[in-house]
Amino acid sequence: MRFLVDECAGPAVATWLREHNHDVYSVYDGARGADDNEVIQIALDQERILITSDKDFGEKVFRDNCPHVGIILMRLEDERAVSKTEVLSHLLTKYPDKLLGAFTVVSERRVKFAKRR
Numbered sequence: 001m002r003f004l005v006d007e008c009a010g011p012a013v014a015t016w017l018r019e020h021n022h023d024v025y026s027v028y029d030g031a032r033g034a035d036d037n038e039v040i041q042i043a044l045d046q047e048r049i050l051i052t053s054d055k056d057f058g059e060k061v062f063r064d065n066c067p068h069v070g071i072i073l074m075r076l077e078d079e080r081a082v083s084k085t086e087v088l089s090h091l092l093t094k095y096p097d098k099l100l101g102a103f104t105v106v107s108e109r110r111v112k113f114a115k116r117r
Contacts, residue, residue: 068103077107
């Protein structure tokens with residue numbers, strides 16, 4: 001799959017995804033300091049699913065009707081890299097077919113999918 005890993009998700013997430021044969025663009029490596037509009041536009045232009053911990057993307061999608069390829073919002077109690085990769089591993093193993101076009105909210109205990117109307 002093609003992912004854009006937001007700066008707040010961290011470089012360890014990008015590295016883990018690459019190790020699992022995903023095509024990854026890391027904001028930390030390629031566009032450090034980019035604002036949310038730039039980040040979501042890069043993801044859209046490059047047809048990548050955005051992985052982030054930034055709740056502001058929910059407003060962009062549902063309030064501002066911002067187009068996207070897919071967004072994974074991680075709402076974790078444990079923000080360590082190992083926790084992020086465990087949650088992503090579960091998500092990518094169980095629900096890979098549901099991520100494109102969806103706004104996905106994932107925590108240690110729950111996965112929720114939403115689509116814009």
